[in-house]
Amino acid sequence: MCGIAGIARREPNGVNPDVLARMAGALRHRGPDGYGFYTSPRVGLAHVRLSIIDLARGAQPLSNEDGQVWIVYNGEVYNYRELRPALERHGHVFSTDSDTEVLVHAYEEWGTAMLGRLNGQFAFAIYDRRDESVFLARDRFGVRPLFYAQQGGALYFGSEVKALFATGEVDAAPDYAGIDEVFTLWAARPPRTPFRGVSALEPGCWAVWKDGALRVRRYYELEYPDAGEEPADALVQLDDLMRTGVDLRMRADVPVGGYLSGGLDSSITCALATASSPYQVRTFSVTFDDPRFDESAYQRAVAEQIRSRHAVQPIGEAAVADVFPDVVWHTETPLVRTAPAPMYLLSRLTRDAGIKVVLTGEGADELFLGYDLFKETVVREFCLRQPRSERRPRLFDRLYPYMGDGGKGEFWRRFFLQAGSPDDPLFSHLPRIQLTSRIKDFYAPAMRDALAGWNAEAALRDSLPPAFKRWSRLNRAAYLEMVTLLSPYLLSSQGDRMGMAHGIEGRFPFLDHRLFEFAAALPERSKLRGGRLREKDILRRWAGGIVPPMVRERSKQPYRAPDVPAFFAGERREYVEEALRAPSLEEAGIFDPGGVDGLVRRCRAGMATGARENQALVAVLSTQLWYHQFLGGRDGRASASPPLSLEGADVALFAESAVAQ
Amino acid sequence: MTEILERTRAYVRDNFLYMRPDFVLGDDDPLLAKGVIDSMGVMEVIGFLTSEFGIAVADEEVTEENLGSLSAIARFVTRKALKTEAA
Numbered sequence: 001m002c003g004i005a006g007i008a009r010r011e012p013n014g015v016n017p018d019v020l021a022r023m024a025g026a027l028r029h030r031g032p033d034g035y036g037f038y039t040s041p042r043v044g045l046a047h048v049r050l051s052i053i054d055l056a057r058g059a060q061p062l063s064n065e066d067g068q069v070w071i072v073y074n075g076e077v078y079n080y081r082e083l084r085p086a087l088e089r090h091g092h093v094f095s096t097d098s099d100t101e102v103l104v105h106a107y108e109e110w111g112t113a114m115l116g117r118l119n120g121q122f123a124f125a126i127y128d129r130r131d132e133s134v135f136l137a138r139d140r141f142g143v144r145p146l147f148y149a150q151q152g153g154a155l156y157f158g159s160e161v162k163a164l165f166a167t168g169e170v171d172a173a174p175d176y177a178g179i180d181e182v183f184t185l186w187a188a189r190p191p192r193t194p195f196r197g198v199s200a201l202e203p204g205c206w207a208v209w210k211d212g213a214l215r216v217r218r219y220y221e222l223e224y225p226d227a228g229e230e231p232a233d234a235l236v237q238l239d240d241l242m243r244t245g246v247d248l249r250m251r252a253d254v255p256v257g258g259y260l261s262g263g264l265d266s267s268i269t270c271a272l273a274t275a276s277s278p279y280q281v282r283t284f285s286v287t288f289d290d291p292r293f294d295e296s297a298y299q300r301a302v303a304e305q306i307r308s309r310h311a312v313q314p315i316g317e318a319a320v321a322d323v324f325p326d327v328v329w330h331t332e333t334p335l336v337r338t339a340p341a342p343m344y345l346l347s348r349l350t351r352d353a354g355i356k357v358v359l360t361g362e363g364a365d366e367l368f369l370g371y372d373l374f375k376e377t378v379v380r381e382f383c384l385r386q387p388r389s390e391r392r393p394r395l396f397d398r399l400y401p402y403m404g405d406g407g408k409g410e411f412w413r414r415f416f417l418q419a420g421s422p423d424d425p426l427f428s429h430l431p432r433i434q435l436t437s438r439i440k441d442f443y444a445p446a447m448r449d450a451l452a453g454w455n456a457e458a459a460l461r462d463s464l465p466p467a468f469k470r471w472s473r474l475n476r477a478a479y480l481e482m483v484t485l486l487s488p489y490l491l492s493s494q495g496d497r498m499g500m501a502h503g504i505e506g507r508f509p510f511l512d513h514r515l516f517e518f519a520a521a522l523p524e525r526s527k528l529r530g531g532r533l534r535e536k537d538i539l540r541r542w543a544g545g546i547v548p549p550m551v552r553e554r555s556k557q558p559y560r561a562p563d564v565p566a567f568f569a570g571e572r573r574e575y576v577e578e579a580l581r582a583p584s585l586e587e588a589g590i591f592d593p594g595g596v597d598g599l600v601r602r603c604r605a606g607m608a609t610g611a612r613e614n615q616a617l618v619a620v621l622s623t624q625l626w627y628h629q630f631l632g633g634r635d636g637r638a639s640a641s642p643p644l645s646l647e648g649a650d651v652a653l654f655a656e657s658a659v660a661q
Numbered sequence: 662m663t664e665i666l667e668r669t670r671a672y673v674r675d676n677f678l679y680m681r682p683d684f685v686l687g688d689d690d691p692l693l694a695k696g697v698i699d700s701m702g703v704m705e706v707i708g709f710l711t712s713e714f715g716i717a718v719a720d721e722e723v724t725e726e727n728l729g730s731l732s733a734i735a736r737f738v739t740r741k742a743l744k745t746e747a748a
Contacts, residue, residue, distance in 0.1 A: 405704055410724045411693055412700035418693070438696065441680045595680030602676070610701035616680075 002060070003027030003048040003500070004072040004146075005158035006125050007167065008134045010212035015044030017654055019167050021643035024048050026166040027159055028644065029330075030074070030500040035644050036060055036651030038070055043127045043134060046163075047072040049650070050503050052252050052357060054098040059650040064104045065093050068129045071107075073100050074159050075122030075144040076507065078248035083117060107135065112206055115219045119248065119512065123201070125157060133210040140220040141363070141511045142190070142203030142487030145496055148214075149198045155209045160497075161198055161332050165630065165638060171197060172631050172638075176450040177459075179590065182334045183439040183619060184456035185429075187488035189463070191216075194333050194626070203487050220513070221465065222482055224475035227523040230538070234526065237518060238542050245512040246272040249359055256507070257282040257355040258308070259346065262298030263557065264536060265361030265370070267547040269509050273359050274306040283308040284350050284358065286342040289316040292402065293560050301548045313349040315342045320566035321573055325625050329637060330501040331493040332630070334623040336436060336615045338561045343498035351502040358499075362490055363510030366481050367519035368536040369474060369527040370556050372399055377428040377477050378533060380416050393417060402558075406610070425461055425468060428477030429484070433457060438612045439619045442599065444585070444592040460484070474524050563614040567621065568603045579624035584634070588627040591620050665714065666735035672709050673731070677702060688732040693725065703728060710734070716741040 005023035007015050020037050024046040028035075031048025038045045038061040047060040053076075063070045077083075080099035083106060088094065092105040099120075106114040107126050112135065121143035126135040136157060138146045148157040149170045156164045164170040175196040178188035190200040201207055204220030231237065250256050250273060258270035260283040274281045283303055288294040296312065303310035320341040327341050328334075350358060365371045376399055383392040396416050397408035406412070420430035443451075460480075468476060491508075499506045509515075519527070522538065529537035535556055543552050567576050578584060580600055582593035602608040603617055628634035646652055666688065677697050678684050684697075692698045698706060706728060707718045716738055727737040 406699075406701035409700060409703070409720070411698075411703045411728075414693055414725065415699055434696075435699075592680065594682065598675075598679030602679075607676070607705075610699070610705075612699065612701070 002050050002074045003030030003159040003163070004074045004123065004125060005046040005163040006072060006127075006134070006156075007044045007169075008127075008155040008209050009042050010153040012041035014041055014655065015039045017044070017646050017652075018643065019169070020044045020046040021646055022166040022168070022641075023158060023163040025641045025643040026162040028641065029503060030159060032503050034059055034650045036649050037646065038072075038127075038651065038653045039655045040127070040129060041655050042132055045070060045072045045125065045127060047651075048644075050356060050505060052076070052254055052505065054096050055253050057096040058098040058100060060100060061651055061653070062096070062098070062100050062104060064108055065095075069104055069108055070127045070129070071100060071104050071124055073103060073122065073124035074146075075120060075124070075139065076249075076251075076505075077103060077118045077120035077122055078251055079117075079119040081251075112137075112208070112217070112219070115206060119514070121508065121511070123159065131210065133208055135206065135208050136201055137206040137219075138201045138203055140204045140513050141482070141491070141508075141516070143491050143496065143506075143508060143511060145492060146201040147193065147198055148201065148207070150214060151197065153212050155214060159500075161193065161195055162630075162638065162641070164198060166641065173197065174590075174627070174631060176447065177454050177456070179334055179623070180440070180451055180454065181456045181459075182336065184433055184437055185460070185484045185488075186336050186436065187333065187485070187493065189460065189484060190488055195630070200488070203483075221467075222479055222520070223467065223517075224471045224479065224520045227521055230523055230526045234522065234538060235542050238538060241512065241515045241518055242268070242509065242542070243272060243276075245509040245515055246359065247276050248512070249507040249509050250276045252357050254356050255279050255282070256357045256359060257284060257350065257353075259283070259350075259358050259360040259506070260285045260299050260302055260308075260310070261361065261559065262295030262302065262551070263361065264539065264543065264547065264551060264554070265364035265510065266359075267298075267302045267361075267551045268364075268539070268543055269359040269361050270302060270308060271306050271546050272509070274308060281306070281308045282353060282355055283310045284346055284353070284355075285310070285312050286346050287312045287314050288342075288561070289314065290562060293562070295557060298551050298554065301550055305548050311349060311353055313342070313345050315345065315561065317562045317566040318570050319345060320562055321570070321576070324566075324621070325575055325629075325635075326501070327498070328622050328625040329629055330497045332497070332626070333493060334619060334626050335493060336439065336619050336622075338563045338566060338618055339559060340494045340498050341566075342561050343494050344501055347499045347502040347504040350504050356503065357505045357507060360495075360506045360508060361510060362495060362506075362508050363486065363516075364536065364539065365556070366478055366486050367510055367516055368539050369478065369524070370536045371481065372556065372558070373428060373432065373481065374474055374477055374528055375399060375533045375535065376416065376431065377473060378528065380419070380427075380431075381422050381473060383413075383417060384422055387417075422473070425464055425476065426457060426480065428473065429480050435611060436615065439616050442591045442595040442616055442620060444589055446589045447591070472524065474528065475520070478520075563618050564603050564608050567617065568606075575625070576621065579621055579628070584624060584628070585620075587632055587634075588624060590623055590627065596620055662735050662739050665738050666731050668713060669706075669709075669734050669738075670731055672713070673697065673706075676705065676709075686731065689730050691725070691729055692731075693729065706734070710738060714738050714742060716745065
């Protein structure tokens with residue numbers, strides 16, 4: 001796992017290696033083990049390396065046999081060993097055992113069609129000297145990030161936005177619509193980002209830059225075919241997909257560990273990792289001082305059963321506040337939850353234990369309908385079919401038991417019943433969208449003006465694929481969860497960014513595209529079963545004997561972390577005070593100082609206990625930190641990453657025109 | 662009843678509408694549908710009614726009919742207070 005960056009210029013004026021060194025410096029946390037550069041008269045590539053496969057010979061940038069095709073690559077292609085023989089039969093000569101080189105030759109052999117053959121999580125850039133083009137690609141579900149900007153006739157790209165800004169050639173400015181999407185959907189929706197002029201390459205897409213123009217195409221669509229009965233051999237198929245999916249993800253020349261939340265999904269991945277590993281597997285968990293969030297009893301049960309060497313990262317309120325500015329720096333976006341912070345601390349613990357690669361359970365809830373949102377969708381539709389029924393809405397009282405008294409009663413039920421019509425394509429997500437959107441009550445007048453004519457919900461409706469209207473209500477919900485939450489928030493802010501902050505690569509067996517396609521084709525009752533709406537039913541049926549019964553039978557517990565108390569219950573923190581002061585708010589111009597003053601007053605008094613104010617506080621604070629880190633200049637860390645020295649690079653190949661600058 | 666309504670209005674303004682100073686809240690406006698309070702907010706409102714007016718609110722009384730608007734709250738509190746006095 002690594003970080004990549006580069007520049008492609010329309011004219012052959014050269015790319016200054018010092019600029020590449022600054023880009024690489026901004027990404028150093030992603031690849032602490034080595035780095036390299038390449039320039040031609042038009043194109044410059046930079047790479048920072050976390051060495052996992054072919055430790056001795058896997059340095060990048062790396063080329064084909066005659067130096068005409070160059071790659072910088074972040075991620076893993078797990079089936080590289082299976083692809084290599086076919087390429088060798090076509091005459092390609094390999095000089096390393098890395099998956100990187102397989103991609104170079106695959107590109108030569110199959111062009112953009114290579115992507116359909118890859119099973120993995122990746123983002124890469126290939127420079128083809130033969131036609132002076134740059135080919136960018138990103139994996140199907142968006143596990144690994146790739147951002148780009150076009151300015152002054154040049155293309156800038158990188159694993160993180162900070163690499164683009166490090167050039168000094170890409171303007172940093174807020175994208176108000178992108179910010180508004182965060183406060184609607186929890187994240188900006190690719191290709192949009194919270195930065196104006198900076199785009200995220202969408203999951204399942206590639207782009208080709210040539211002659212100063214960029215062409216973007218989708219190579220992978222999420223599809224939900226009409227499902228009949230559950231296949232008779234469904235459990236056999238699932239068993240094969242799970243085991244091969246984990247086996248492929250254990251491929252590494254370093255030990256692979258596991259994140260263990262105590263839920264069903266990560267318990268499965270950790271258990272299968274144990275079965276597949278020649279080492280005693282190391283597992284890592286966060287535990288919470290607050291018993292409402294804590295799952296340590298389940299974690300211990302799994303660790304004991306699979307005999308892993310288990311380590312825990314305790315999370316108290318102070319821990320979240322301690323690292324929150326660093327978390328925002330790495331996520332590069334305003335947030336509505338503090339949940340990334342424990343993941344940041346977990347990756348630090350993992351790195352300190354000497355592990356670079358971990359399996360994690362993300363994706364299972366989207367594939368097998370694990371989230372409460374899916375049950376909520378079923379219950380809302382059930383109630384709206386008989387609006388006069390008094391009994392049906394009582395089902396809402398059972399949906400969120402951890403909400404206490406606020407999660408039941410007439411007001412609670414009416415909120416769901418009034419949230420929107422089943423005819424709305426976004427039906428499943430309207431309660432969440434409406435709750436999240438309460439953050440906008442705190443917008444400054446200037447922010448409201450900047451958003452005139454923009455509507456994040458309408459933009460999402462307009463973006464839906466033609467097939468969407470043919471899908472069932474639950475498949476629509478699953479699709480929306482994949483594109484609005486999984487990729488841009490969970491895999492990014494809680495996934496890639498928190499892992500790579502400490503050089504930890506997450507691997508996701510549930511996001512093997514073969515498993516996704518299997519799950520998408522199952523009937524819904526295989527996933528959400530019976531009157532009690534048992535979530536992930538087929539996964540539970542299959543997991544007997546693999547995970548302890550107490551884990552197999554437990555209900556889904558949402559992963560949450562402390563928010564308002566983290567910043568107000570303990571010692572006063574100067575950065576919190578500073579970020580929420582009127583001058584700092586006025587400078588950013590996004591939130592209204594008067595409203596924030598009221599929020600802070602209620603937070604200090606211990607009165608801000610509901611979801612609305614908790615998310616508002618996290619939104620305002622993270623936005624302020626983000627703004628001043630990346631745009632406002634009050635926080636100097638944007639210029640604090642030193643450029644990497646050109647002399648220390650593992651690969652340093654510079655065109656004469658570049659060196660002459 | 663007017664006094665109960667105005668004290669409740671001031672409470673709702675200070676605690677639920679402090680970030681929306683221009684928001685016009687009519688006596689009969691539905692608090693839930695207008696996005697003023699949600700089910701967690703109702704718990705807070707009940708805490709206020711209990712401490713401010715000395716009434717107890719049973720679970721089955723937490724309905725939109727009783728607590729759905731400022732005027733509904735004022736009617737409910739008045740009725741409860743009368744019952745308490747009569748007892």
